[in-house]
Amino acid sequence: MRYSRYFIPTLKEIPAEAEVISHQLMLRAGMIRKLAAGVYSILPLGVRVVRKVEAIIRKEMDKSGAMEVILPSIQPAELWKEAGRWNFYGKELLRISDRNDREFCYAPTAEEAVTDLVRGEVRSYKDLPINLYQIQTKFRDEIRPRFGVMRAREFSMKDAYSFDTDQDGIDHTYIQMKQTYKSIFKQCGLKFKVVEADTGQIGGSSSHEFMVLAESGEDTIAYCDECNFASNIEKVSLDNCEFAYDGNHLPMQEIDTPQLKTIGEVSEFLGVSPQKFFKTLVYKTDDENNKAVVAVCRGDHSINPVKLANAIGVNEVTLANEELIESVTGAPVGFVGPIGLKKVSVYGDYSIKPILNGITGANKKDKHMKNVNSNRDMTHVVWKDIRNPVDGDSCPAIGVGKLSLAKGIEVGHIFKLGAKYSKSMGATFLDKNGKEKPMLMGCYGIGVARTIASAIEQSHDEKGIVWPVSIAPFKVIVILLQPKEELVVTTAEMIYADLIKAGHDPILDDRDQRPGVKFNEADLIGFPVQVIVGKKSVANKKAEIKVRKTGKIQDVPLETITDTIISTLDGLG
RNA sequence: CGGGGCGUAGCGCAGCUUGGUAGCGCGCCUGCUUUGGGAGCAGGAUGUCGGAGGUUCAAAUCCUCUCGCCCCGACCA
Numbered sequence A: 001m002r003y004s005r006y007f008i009p010t011l012k013e014i015p016a017e018a019e020v021i022s023h024q025l026m027l028r029a030g031m032i033r034k035l036a037a038g039v040y041s042i043l044p045l046g047v048r049v050v051r052k053v054e055a056i057i058r059k060e061m062d063k064s065g066a067m068e069v070i071l072p073s074i075q076p077a078e079l080w081k082e083a084g085r086w087n088f089y090g091k092e093l094l095r096i097s098d099r100n101d102r103e104f105c106y107a108p109t110a111e112e113a114v115t116d117l118v119r120g121e122v123r124s125y126k127d128l129p130i131n132l133y134q135i136q137t138k139f140r141d142e143i144r145p146r147f148g149v150m151r152a153r154e155f156s157m158k159d160a161y162s163f164d165t166d167q168d169g170i171d172h173t174y175i176q177m178k179q180t181y182k183s184i185f186k187q188c189g190l191k192f193k194v195v196e197a198d199t200g201q202i203g204g205s206s207s208h209e210f211m212v213l214a215e216s217g218e219d220t221i222a223y224c225d226e227c228n229f230a231s232n233i234e235k236v237s238l239d240n241c242e243f244a245y246d247g248n249h250l251p252m253q254e255i256d257t258p259q260l261k262t263i264g265e266v267s268e269f270l271g272v273s274p275q276k277f278f279k280t281l282v283y284k285t286d287d288e289n290n291k292a293v294v295a296v297c298r299g300d301h302s303i304n305p306v307k308l309a310n311a312i313g314v315n316e317v318t319l320a321n322e323e324l325i326e327s328v329t330g331a332p333v334g335f336v337g338p339i340g341l342k343k344v345s346v347y348g349d350y351s352i353k354p355i356l357n358g359i360t361g362a363n364k365k366d367k368h369m370k371n372v373n374s375n376r377d378m379t380h381v382v383w384k385d386i387r388n389p390v391d392g393d394s395c396p397a398i399g400v401g402k403l404s405l406a407k408g409i410e411v412g413h414i415f416k417l418g419a420k421y422s423k424s425m426g427a428t429f430l431d432k433n434g435k436e437k438p439m440l441m442g443c444y445g446i447g448v449a450r451t452i453a454s455a456i457e458q459s460h461d462e463k464g465i466v467w468p469v470s471i472a473p474f475k476v477i478v479i480l481l482q483p484k485e486e487l488v489v490t491t492a493e494m495i496y497a498d499l500i501k502a503g504h505d506p507i508l509d510d511r512d513q514r515p516g517v518k519f520n521e522a523d524l525i526g527f528p529v530q531v532i533v534g535k536k537s538v539a540n541k542k543a544e545i546k547v548r549k550t551g552k553i554q555d556v557p558l559e560t561i562t563d564t565i566i567s568t569l570d571g572l573g
Numbered sequence B: 001c002g003g004g005g006c007g008u009a010g011c012g013c014a015g016c017u018u019g020g021u022a023g024c025g026c027g028c029c030u031g032c033u034u035u036g037g038g039a040g041c042a043g044g045a046u047g048u049c050g051g052a053g054g055u056u057c058a059a060a061u062c063c064u065c066u067c068g069c070c071c072c073g074a075c076c077a
Helices: A021-028 A044-063 A077-083 A111-121 A167-187 A263-270 A305-312 A322-329 A420-425 A448-458 A486-501 A515-525 A535-539 A558-571
Strands: A032-036 A039-042 A074-076 A094-097 A103-106 A130-139 A154-164 A192-196 A206-213 A219-224 A230-232 A253-256 A278-285 A292-298 A317-319 A345-349 A358-361 A367-372 A381-384 A403-418 A428-430 A436-438 A440-447 A476-480 A507-509 A529-533 A542-547 A553-557
Touching (some): A021 A032, A039 A044, A044 A154, A044 A167, A044 A448, A074 A077, A077 A103, A077 A420, A111 A154, A111 A420, A111 A440, A154 A167, A154 A448, A167 A192, A167 A206, A167 A403, A192 A219, A192 A403, A206 A448, A278 A305, A292 A305, A305 A345, A403 A420, A403 A448, A420 A440, A440 A448, A476 A486, A486 A507, A486 A529, A486 A535, A486 A558, A529 A535, A529 A558, A535 A542, A542 A558
Parallel strands (some): A192 A230, A292 A345, A476 A507, A476 A529
Antiparallel strands (some): A032 A039, A074 A103, A094 A103, A130 A154, A154 A440, A206 A403, A219 A230, A219 A403, A253 A367, A278 A317, A358 A367, A403 A440, A428 A436, A529 A542, A542 A553
C-alpha cells in the first residue's frame, strides 16, 4: 500500500470531545470518526485493525469447533416477547417498525434469534453439542455512550451460543470457551485477567469476565497476590465478622453536630476516625412497591449496589432521593442512622459488627449518636455481605492472600445460561431414552472495537499508539525520506517490493512531505517497525530499522535489509 | 433520567459581561525557498456564529423555545 494513495486523515490537535487516550489516538490516527453520539465510522486504517482482531477470533473459534453464522441484526418483536425480554430490556432496546407497523428491534444480542434457529432444526441428542458464533453489528441505546468506541451504542461484537445435552457437556464447552478466549486475548497482545462475575440481567449460573487492566477502565476488579483468585468486586465474598462483645459498652448518647453532614466533617469535628462510623444509606428497590431499604456499612467503606440487590432478592437498587430519605428516617440527608428505624428493613454489612462505641446519625437534624454498639443497639439489622472490597481485604479463595484492586475494561464475557432461553422458547431435543429435554446453553461475547481500544490504552506513549504486532494495521512502514532523490526512491521501492514478495503487507510512505511529518505520523499511528530510507544512509548502501516500542534504531546494510526487517518483526512476536 | 458544561471556518479556540466591520492558531489552495522529527515567506479560499422565534434602527452578543454534543452518576461487549 502506498501512503500517498491511502486515506489516513490524521490530526495534530486533540479533538475536544475525546477524554480517554484510546479515543484521542484513534481519532488522531485517522482510524475513526464520529457520526452521532456513540455511533462511529471506521476508516481504512481502523478497518485493517478490526480485520486482524476478527481473524484471530475466527481462527480460535473455528479451532474450538464453533461455526460461524450471520444472524439478522433486525429482529421481530414476537421473538423477544416470547423469551420475555421485549419489556424487560427497557429503553436500551432500539425498537423500530416497518411500513406495516410491525414491530422490530435492532438486536443488542442474539439469544432469541439463535435459539429460534436451533429449535427449528435440532431434534436429537445426536446433533448436539453445537456452538454457533457470529461477528455482527449490535445496537444498544446506552444511557450514556462515552469514551469513543469503548462504550458506543453501535458496536461490533463476536457473540457465540452453545447448546449442550447435559451439565457435563455445558461445563466442558464453558471451559473450552474460557481457554479459547484466553488464547484470543493473548494473541491480541493484551494483559488481562479472567475474573468471576455476576450474571446480571442475562442470567444463568456461572460467568467470567475478561478484563484488560487499564486505568481508564470502568470496572473494578479484585485480585489476590497469593493465589490466582480474581473477581469483579461485586462478586467478591467477604468474611463475616464477630460482634465486639469484649470491651466496655458505653451508654448510647445523642450529640450535637450542627450542619455536619458528611462522615468526613463529623469525623474531623469529633476527632474520631471514619472506621468507627456506621455509614447509613437509603436505597429504593425495583420491586412492585418500590420499597425502600436501608443499608449500613463502615464509614470508610462503600456499599456495592449489586451485592445489596442480591442480598435483598431484587433486580436492582438505586440510591433514594432526599424526599424518600426523609420519609423513611424523618431526618434530612446527612443525619441518617440505623437506630430506631421501624418501617424499613435494615441491612448491615458484616464489617460493622466489631465497631465498639461507634457513631452514626440520630435520624434528627443536626444530631448524631455516639457509643453505638451493633450487638446491643442493632438487633433489628439483617447481616449480609454488601460492601465493596478494599485493598488489603483477605482473599476469599484460600484465605491466605490479600486482595488488591485494579481498574479494568471488560473485553469479553462468558455465561453459562443453562435452560433459561431453551425453556422459555421450547428449544428441546430427544435424549437417548426418547425423553424430551431443554438444551443447555452458554453464551460468549467479545467486543471487537473495545478490544482494540483497550490495546491502545495498554500500549501507547506520548507520541502515539504502540501496536502489538499481531493487530497493527501495517506491521512495517517503509519511510521514503526524499521522494526527489532517485537512489532513495529506487532503494525504498526495492525494499517495499521485497517485503511484498516475502509475503508481507507493508505500507510505503512515498508522500512529498517533510521528514518530520513522516516520522511523527508513523509514531502516532504506531507501526511496529519503521524502515527509514534516506539519502545519508543510502549513500553508504544502508537503511535504518526503527522499532516503535523501544525507539531503537539500527543501521543495516541493504543486502540484508529485508531479512533483518523480517527477523526484527519475528523478535517482536 | 438527575447534576454540570459546550455549540463561532475541516480541527483547536477568542469575541458574548457592556449589541454596531466575525477573528486567531493549525489544516487547505497557489508560488518561491526549504527538506533527518509536525518548515519559512508571500498571496488566497472557506462561516445560514447549531436551529426557530422574539426584543432592537441594529443580535454571535440580550430574552424564550428547541436540537445536538461532552463530562459526573445507574448499565454493558
